[in-house]
Amino acid sequence: xxxxxxxxxxxxxxxxxxxxxxxxxxxxxxxxxxxxxxxxxxxxxxxxxxxxxxxxxxxxxxxxxxxxxxxxxxxxxxxxxxxxxxxxxxxxxxxxxxxxxxxxxxxxxxxxxxxxxxxxxxxxxxxxxxxxxxxxxxxxxxxxxxxxxxxxxxxxxxxxxxxxxxxxxxxxxxxxxxxxxxxxxxxxxxxxxxxxxxxxxxxxxxxxxxxxxxxxxxxxxxxxxxxxxxxxxxxxxxxxxxxxxxxxxxxxxxxxxxxxxxxxxxxxxxxxxxxxxxxxxxxxxxxxxxxxxxxxxxxxxxxxxxxxxxxxxxxxxxxxxxxxxxxxxxxxxxxxxxxxxxxxxxxxxxxxxxxxxxxxxxxx
Amino acid sequence: xxxxxxxxxxxxxxxxxxxxxxxxxxxxxxxxxxxxxxxxxxxxxxxxxxxxxxxxxxxxxxxxxxxxxxxxxxxxxxxxxxxxxxxxxxxxxxxxxxxxxxxxxxxxxxxxxxxxxxxxxxxxxxxxxxxxxxxxxxxxxxxxxxxxxxxxxxxxxxxxxxxxxxxxxxxxxxxxxxxxxxxxxxxxxxxxxxxxxxxxxxxxxxxxxxxxxxxxxxxxxxxxxxxxxxxxxxxxxxxxxxxxxxxxxxxxxxxxxxxxxxxxxxxxxxxxxxxxxxxxxxxxxxxxxxxxxxxxxxxxxxxxxxxxxxxxxxxxxxxxxxxxxxx
Ligand SMILES: [Zn+2]
Numbered sequence: 001x002x003x004x005x006x007x008x009x010x011x012x013x014x015x016x017x018x019x020x021x022x023x024x025x026x027x028x029x030x031x032x033x034x035x036x037x038x039x040x041x042x043x044x045x046x047x048x049x050x051x052x053x054x055x056x057x058x059x060x061x062x063x064x065x066x067x068x069x070x071x072x073x074x075x076x077x078x079x080x081x082x083x084x085x086x087x088x089x090x091x092x093x094x095x096x097x098x099x100x101x102x103x104x105x106x107x108x109x110x111x112x113x114x115x116x117x118x119x120x121x122x123x124x125x126x127x128x129x130x131x132x133x134x135x136x137x138x139x140x141x142x143x144x145x146x147x148x149x150x151x152x153x154x155x156x157x158x159x160x161x162x163x164x165x166x167x168x169x170x171x172x173x174x175x176x177x178x179x180x181x182x183x184x185x186x187x188x189x190x191x192x193x194x195x196x197x198x199x200x201x202x203x204x205x206x207x208x209x210x211x212x213x214x215x216x217x218x219x220x221x222x223x224x225x226x227x228x229x230x231x232x233x234x235x236x237x238x239x240x241x242x243x244x245x246x247x248x249x250x251x252x253x254x255x256x257x258x259x260x261x262x263x264x265x266x267x268x269x270x271x272x273x274x275x276x277x278x279x280x281x282x283x284x285x286x287x288x289x290x291x292x293x294x295x296x297x298x299x300x301x302x303x304x305x306x307x308x309x310x311x312x313x314x315x316x317x318x319x320x321x322x323x324x325x326x327x328x329x330x331x332x333x334x335x336x337x338x339x340x341x342x343x344x345x346x347x348x349x350x351x352x353x354x355x356x357x358x359x360x361x362x363x364x
Numbered sequence: 365x366x367x368x369x370x371x372x373x374x375x376x377x378x379x380x381x382x383x384x385x386x387x388x389x390x391x392x393x394x395x396x397x398x399x400x401x402x403x404x405x406x407x408x409x410x411x412x413x414x415x416x417x418x419x420x421x422x423x424x425x426x427x428x429x430x431x432x433x434x435x436x437x438x439x440x441x442x443x444x445x446x447x448x449x450x451x452x453x454x455x456x457x458x459x460x461x462x463x464x465x466x467x468x469x470x471x472x473x474x475x476x477x478x479x480x481x482x483x484x485x486x487x488x489x490x491x492x493x494x495x496x497x498x499x500x501x502x503x504x505x506x507x508x509x510x511x512x513x514x515x516x517x518x519x520x521x522x523x524x525x526x527x528x529x530x531x532x533x534x535x536x537x538x539x540x541x542x543x544x545x546x547x548x549x550x551x552x553x554x555x556x557x558x559x560x561x562x563x564x565x566x567x568x569x570x571x572x573x574x575x576x577x578x579x580x581x582x583x584x585x586x587x588x589x590x591x592x593x594x595x596x597x598x599x600x601x602x603x604x605x606x607x608x609x610x611x612x613x614x615x616x617x618x619x620x621x622x623x624x625x626x627x628x629x630x631x632x633x634x635x636x637x638x639x640x641x642x643x644x645x646x647x648x649x650x651x652x653x654x655x656x657x658x659x660x661x662x663x664x665x666x667x668x669x670x671x672x673x674x675x676x677x678x679x680x681x682x683x684x685x686x687x688x689x690x691x
Contacts, residue, residue, distance in 0.1 A: 001396070003596065005643040009632055015385065022388040029391055037442045060392045065443040068494060114496045121495075147593075153543050198592045204544045207533050258578060258591040266533040348580045351614035352573075361570050 040069045045076035064111045089128040095119045131162045152201045179216045197250035200259035211272045236276035255308050290318045309346045320363040368626040378634030379404045398439040402452035403650035426453045435474030446492045451508045487522030498539045503552035513684040520560040527553045535571025547589040551602040558609050558672045577615040579603045585620025596638045597628045597648045600655030608671035618659045625652045
């Protein structure tokens with residue numbers, strides 16, 4: 001699997017040369033592999049064997065069988081009854097350092113992330129894990145690549161474990177602890193989307209956090225120190241208005257940005273919001289949004305001579321929500337005329353708009 | 365129309381030669397060899413050229429990757445079993461022999477046990493005994509059991525519950541509950557729902573199909589895997605197969621996609637890359653070509669590909685899918 005690697009067609013001559021040059025490396029690699037498999041098959045669990053796995057894994061971090069063997073060696077040396085807990089904790093922390101170096105070089109290698117998790121849970125069993133350190137590590141990695149899939153997933157995983165650990169230490173304050181952690185994560189997404197509106201990874205996390213924070217806020221007596229920060233979460237309506245206001249800048253700046261629209265759709269359709277206020281309030285919000293988007297669309301029209309695809313899609317979306325609230329008829333002549341424009345300006349998805357025009361599928 | 369032709373013979377040669385350029389990098393990729401074999405064989409089967417590789421040798425290689433200790437297939441001889449290499453092995457074997465006669469009943473029993481034991485209490489599957497959980501492994505396990513005609517409701521129902529927990533507010537799916545949507549994860553989730561006859565769970569609204577159709581971007585016409593990311597040939601498969609399962613292939617511009625895939629071919633050496641003028645590999649070659657099969661298999665004189673299993677329909681039509689509990 002190669003991604004983002006430029007194609008170079010090398011001659012047969014050069015290929016042969018490379019192969020000859022590779023021979024030594026290949027020989028060493030194969031010898032080491034064969035040796036390790038022998039050791040493994042003989043159930044050898046020694047420091048020497050462990051060191052050999054280090055050498056091989058530095059050459060090839062994807063070699064999952066060797067990671068497996070390495071874990072077996074660790075378990076066999078350090079886990080028997082009577083083994084020194086401090087020693088094992090030290091070794092596991094060294095593992096984390098090695099893994100971190102490799103992650104910087106291979107941030108998308110599943111096996112390395114996997115090994116890191118395994119080490120952490122070994123440390124959990126020893127009561128020696130430092131989740132806050134992990135948190136710092138992943139925050140750094142995410143600085144390097146704002147949308148690294150593994151990075152975001154790893155951050156959620158760490159946060160979940162920080163929550164568990166903090167609650168275990170002080171179970172009587174469970175909800176206050178959870179609230180604080182989730183508010184911090186919420187603020188983190190604020191920073192991320194404000195520096196880059198198209199960071200959907202951050203919008204995604206934000207959307208998942210909102211209902212959870214809201215629930216917590218209403219389940220407990222919020223301590224004075226958080227009062228200011230939770231104001232926003234008084235009721236879903238306030239959250240909605242706040243979030244719509246936030247994406248407004250994004251809509252004006254880059255209406256093509258699909259991240260924002262995806263979030264917009266969620267804000268206007270999820271039960272969390274729609275069930276929380278009156279039909280009148282809902283309609284007022286929808287009309288306000290329609291006004292904003294129509295204005296952006298008009299500006300785009302002046303600049304480009306045609307509707308903006310995403311504005312038009314969102315006008316259709318918003319109008320349909322209004323129609324549903326008011327009369328129930330959805331496929332109005334107006335919507336039909338917009339769909340026909342979309343067929344022209346967004347021909348890639350023509351088939352979808354045609355299905356919608358014919359009423360085969362819904363509009364939202 | 366696109367002006368680039370499909371260089372079938374070059375691709376056949378490319379697949380055959382996968383195993384002959386034994387550079388250092390070749391040896392470094394042993395952990396992917398079984399998957400690589402599946403990608404190569406699927407490529408050849410799709411373009412009606414399965415004979416280009418020696419069947420007996422391929423089968424021997426696969427059987428030599430059997431890991432008797434855990435009861436699954438590794439990616440290379442002596443490598444540990446993993447659910448990913450196990451599915452690839454079974455797929456290739458079943459392409460060659462619908463009855464899977466090369467797998468003894470003793471091995472079959474071990475295989476089923478190996479796969480079932482990877483399932484966790486929440487219905488998810490880990491890839492091996494070391495605990496990595498991902499919707500990829502749910503699909504891989506369910507598909508493998510289905511290939512063995514060993515799938516049961518007891519396994520499928522909790523797996524489906526887990527899959528549905530991975531659905532996001534954008535209608536799409538991630539690798540675990542709470543994880544961001546990603547097109548490859550959509551395929552494995554939709555595939556699992558399709559195998560287990562649960563598509564009704566996602567057919568109530570157009571969110572998912574809309575999300576999938578938005579993956580097609582201009583000017584290339586290729587698909588990306590997430591919003592605001594670059595297009596990549598492998599998503600031709602992950603996205604289009606999902607749309608095909610949902611009966612919404614016409615929600616994207618197939619001709620433009622076809623052009624994008626063809627433009628990523630290496631016309632001199634064969635093979636397909638993630639994007640035009642990038643280095644080719646067998647993975648993108650496979651998913652480019654299976655993508656072309658989904659677009660128009662008749663036009664290319666390909667075999668029709670099954671969007672659920674990523675194997676020729678000719679093979680999958682014999683799947684019983686569920687275990688016959690009456691016998
Ligand atoms: Zn790719």
